[in-house]
Amino acid sequence: MATSRVRGGLRLNAHKERSTEHALRPATAVESLVLPLDQHAGAPAVPLVKRGDRVLRGQPLAGPGGAISAWLHSPVSGTISAIEPRPAPHRLGAPALSIVVSNDGRDERHAAPSPTGFEQMAPEQLRDAIDRGGIVGLGGAVFPTAAKLRSAAAATSLRLLLNGAECEPYISCDDMLMRERARDIVFGARVLLHALAAQSCVIAIEDDTVQAAASLEAALSEAHDERIRLRRVASIYPAGGEKQLITTIFGVEVPHDGLPANVGVACLNVGTAAAVAQWIRDAQPLTRRIVTVTGDGVREQRNLEVPLGTSLGALIYDCGGYTGRMARLIMGGSMMGQALPHDDMPVIKATNCVIAASAVDLQPRGPEMPCIRCGNCSVACPAMLLPQQLHWYAQARDLAALETHGLMDCIECGCCDYVCPSQIPLVERFRDMKPALAAQLAARTAADAARARFDARTGRLERIESERSAVLARKRQELAKKSS
Amino acid sequence: MLPALLTMVGLAAAAGLAAALAARRPAADEQRLVDEIDALLPQTQCGRCTFSGCRPYAAALARGEADINQCPPGGDATAAALARLLGREPQPVDPRFGLVPAQPAVAWIDESACIGCVKCIQACPVDAIVGASRFMHTVIAAQCTGCELCIPPCPVDCIVMRPAQA
Numbered sequence: 001m002a003t004s005r006v007r008g009g010l011r012l013n014a015h016k017e018r019s020t021e022h023a024l025r026p027a028t029a030v031e032s033l034v035l036p037l038d039q040h041a042g043a044p045a046v047p048l049v050k051r052g053d054r055v056l057r058g059q060p061l062a063g064p065g066g067a068i069s070a071w072l073h074s075p076v077s078g079t080i081s082a083i084e085p086r087p088a089p090h091r092l093g094a095p096a097l098s099i100v101v102s103n104d105g106r107d108e109r110h111a112a113p114s115p116t117g118f119e120q121m122a123p124e125q126l127r128d129a130i131d132r133g134g135i136v137g138l139g140g141a142v143f144p145t146a147a148k149l150r151s152a153a154a155a156t157s158l159r160l161l162l163n164g165a166e167c168e169p170y171i172s173c174d175d176m177l178m179r180e181r182a183r184d185i186v187f188g189a190r191v192l193l194h195a196l197a198a199q200s201c202v203i204a205i206e207d208d209t210v211q212a213a214a215s216l217e218a219a220l221s222e223a224h225d226e227r228i229r230l231r232r233v234a235s236i237y238p239a240g241g242e243k244q245l246i247t248t249i250f251g252v253e254v255p256h257d258g259l260p261a262n263v264g265v266a267c268l269n270v271g272t273a274a275a276v277a278q279w280i281r282d283a284q285p286l287t288r289r290i291v292t293v294t295g296d297g298v299r300e301q302r303n304l305e306v307p308l309g310t311s312l313g314a315l316i317y318d319c320g321g322y323t324g325r326m327a328r329l330i331m332g333g334s335m336m337g338q339a340l341p342h343d344d345m346p347v348i349k350a351t352n353c354v355i356a357a358s359a360v361d362l363q364p365r366g367p368e369m370p371c372i373r374c375g376n377c378s379v380a381c382p383a384m385l386l387p388q389q390l391h392w393y394a395q396a397r398d399l400a401a402l403e404t405h406g407l408m409d410c411i412e413c414g415c416c417d418y419v420c421p422s423q424i425p426l427v428e429r430f431r432d433m434k435p436a437l438a439a440q441l442a443a444r445t446a447a448d449a450a451r452a453r454f455d456a457r458t459g460r461l462e463r464i465e466s467e468r469s470a471v472l473a474r475k476r477q478e479l480a481k482k483s484s
Numbered sequence: 485m486l487p488a489l490l491t492m493v494g495l496a497a498a499a500g501l502a503a504a505l506a507a508r509r510p511a512a513d514e515q516r517l518v519d520e521i522d523a524l525l526p527q528t529q530c531g532r533c534t535f536s537g538c539r540p541y542a543a544a545l546a547r548g549e550a551d552i553n554q555c556p557p558g559g560d561a562t563a564a565a566l567a568r569l570l571g572r573e574p575q576p577v578d579p580r581f582g583l584v585p586a587q588p589a590v591a592w593i594d595e596s597a598c599i600g601c602v603k604c605i606q607a608c609p610v611d612a613i614v615g616a617s618r619f620m621h622t623v624i625a626a627q628c629t630g631c632e633l634c635i636p637p638c639p640v641d642c643i644v645m646r647p648a649q650a
Contacts, residue, residue, distance in 0.1 A: 447527035450629045453610040454529045454537060 004248045005234035008382040010415050012237050014208070015334070015361075016172040019294040022302040024180050027291075028318045031103050032081065033309025035061065035072055036088045036096040039348040040136045041143045042068030047099060053080045056110035058285050061099050064131070070144045071134035074101055075287035075307035077108040089312070089331050089345040092338055098346070101309065112283035118191050123153065126195040126280075133279030134286045139163060139242075139269030140332070142350045145276065151259070152266040153196050160192055160201040161249060161260075164216075164270040165233050165240035167206065168333030170361075171353040173290040174270050176303040178205065178212035181274050182219035188273030189228050191280050196266055201228045203270065204249055206235040237335065238413040242267050244382050256409045271352075291347055293319045297326030297356030306347050312354055313343035325358035334361065335414040369422040377416035377426065383409050387416035387426050394429045399437050407437055517546045524565045528557040529609035530631035532582040537609065545570065556582035557630070588648040590628040591635070595620050597642035604634035604643060625649065 038044035043066030049055060055074040062072040081102040085095035118126055131146030152158060162185065166174040178185060189201045205213055216230055233239045233248050243254045245267065252263045260267050271289065278284040287308055294301045299320030306315060312329070316322060330337040333353055355361065377387035385406050393401040407430060416426045521542035528538070533554035535541040544550035545566065552566040553575050560576050567574040577584055593604070593613075600618040612628045615621030623634075625648070635643050 443526075446629075447525075449627070450527040450529065450610050451522070451538070453612070453627065454527065454539075457609065457611050458537075 006236050006239045006244045008380050009236040012169050015170045019172045019292050019301045024176050024303050027304040027306040030310050030314045033101045034086050034098045034346040035309045036098045038096050040070040045072045049080050056108050059110035068147045070136050073134050073285040073287050076103040078102045078104040087345050093341040118280050123197050135275050136349050138271035149195050152261040155261040158198040159265050160198045161267040162203040162270050162273050164205040167237045167240040168335050170294050171333045173292045173352050175209050175212050179215050182215040184274035184277040185270050186219045186223045188277035191276050202231050204231050207232040208235040292353040295355040296358035296360045309346045326356050328357045330355040366423045376419040380415040380419045394433045518542045521545050526558045528629040528631045553578040554581045556584050559584045589630045589645040590625045590648045591623045591643050592646045594642040603637040607633045607637045
């Protein structure tokens with residue numbers, strides 16, 4: 001099998017072995033679970049329960065609050081102890097309205113409708129069924145899967161791409177999933193192929209994940225489904241970036257203002273496929289996910305299957321607690337992860353990894369020095385941008401130049417930061433400038449819409465006026481004829 | 485001698501012809517300039533510039549009949565962009581044409597007070613108000629440009645400007 005590689009990028013020390021030594025195990029149950037209502041992309045979910053209600057495991061707690069939104073289910077049985085703002089990790093500790101469930105430990109299961117074979121469902125029906133499972137993209141973007149499937153299904157000759165290229169250092173939850181739940185992934189792939197009416201599926205993995213590849217190959221030969229193939233990509237960060245992976249696998253580039261569906265590809269994370277399988281086959285909605293707990297600041301580095309809403313502190317305690325060297329708590333990987341102010345925040349659908357970082361894990365950063373125009377960043381940039389130029393224009397706050405140099409195409413992977421000899425926090429600068437540019441682009445779109453509406457109205461008024469004067473002229477003529 | 489003379493005469497004739505052709509198409513050039521100016525304007529269609537919309541103002545600017553400082557919704561940024569495009573001296577918005585809004589606003593109709601007179605619907609330059617005679621009206625906030633043209637015609641003063649939702 002040929003190995004393809006991403007353009008640019010970095011070969012980094014993956015730090016994954018330390019968390020993949022131990023087998024996957026469920027996390028210890030906790031007493032209280034906090035479920036933020038806005039933990040997915042799109043509109044926040046709307047609560048269906050009130051304080052004091054008794055709920056069962058798998059029971060819907062909140063329904064979608066818009067066209068792009070997701071269901072939220074209870075991970076345990078118990079009672080709703082509060083619906084109130086709580087610190088949320090996706091808001092870096094700022095409060096988000098959350099449902100708090102207190103666990104009664106009885107683990108009583110909500111009677112879900114008995115699953116029927118997915119092959120008997122029409123693709124639209126199957127997409128609606130996936131929607132009710134509360135399934136969102138588990139690769140990090142937490143975009144509601146049903147909404148993605150609905151928009152992608154409109155494209156013709158669609159190919160499914162399951163992203164198992166977990167390129168960011170420290171994160172190993174997808175690797176662990178592929179090792180231990182390869183059958184779920186393959187079953188999920190078949191469900192997704194049916195839901196998309198797609199013809200073929202590629203599961204992309206990195207070439208250094210030997211065990212995962214072996215177990216996926218075993219599951220594939222067991223499934224006898226020749227539509228699904230396995231492809232290896234070089235283990236280079238960020239090989240698993242959505243647009244990067246599509247270019248590597250299919251040799252086509254996603255347009256900068258477009259979606260993968262524009263080039264006939266629907267890209268989902270392998271974890272999402274496994275979640276789809278567990279919902280469609282076993283009627284288990286998305287209420288737990290695999291989380292990597294790693295870093296030199298925690299005693300036992302491993303992967304756990306964690307009920308959503310478990311606090312990060314409880315998770316660390318479950319792994320033996322902090323070591324004395326613990327310096328910083330990070331949610332996500334070492335390149336794109338966000339530092340959290342404290343651990344009293346829940347695991348959400350987006351939590352793939354928690355790093356309790358010590359000084360050994362953190363790359364020391366010296367003071368920022370001026371840009372020497374070495375160009376290392378543009379060699380490393382996988383999005384084919386020129387970070388040195390973007391840096392220039394970001395300093396000048398020149399939005400027009402930032403737009404033409406493709407600021408909005410920056411995937412914030414951090415490769416430019418990593419290679420910069422002057423230690424310039426480039427991604428931080430770009431992230432700061434993005435909202436201003438996005439606002440300007442939105443204003444331009446709004447102005448174009450207003451212009452179109454104004455032109456349509458002006459045209460309509462002119463047409464009405466000319467029709468009226470034509471009728472008037474005809475009547476005058478008829479009157480003149482009569483009187484003569 | 486003669487070939488040189490013929491060459492010179494020929495070149496002069498060609499240049500003259502080209503100049504004449506170019507001079508015959510000022511309309512197309514002006515149209516392009518109006519489009520470029522119009523693209524810089526905020527499309528609020530409020531008429532505060534004393535013209536009947538953004539495009540008429542753009543046309544007047546192209547003809548040199550208006551100044552660049554007449555667009556309060558665009559603010560100083562639009563005035564500066566116009567100055568750059570037209571090669572004029574940059575200047576702030578003239579307060580005689582109205583105050584530059586501190587933040588974008590949209591119209592909001594107090595539906596309990598609305599009597600359904602359709603006067604605001606007729607005034608809206610971008611068809612952003614829905615309703616019918618003797619039925620309640622409402623503003624489509626996403627389409628409202630904040631031009632305030634619906635406020636004066638309302639006989640019961642039930643329209644107010646509210647900050648736009650981001």
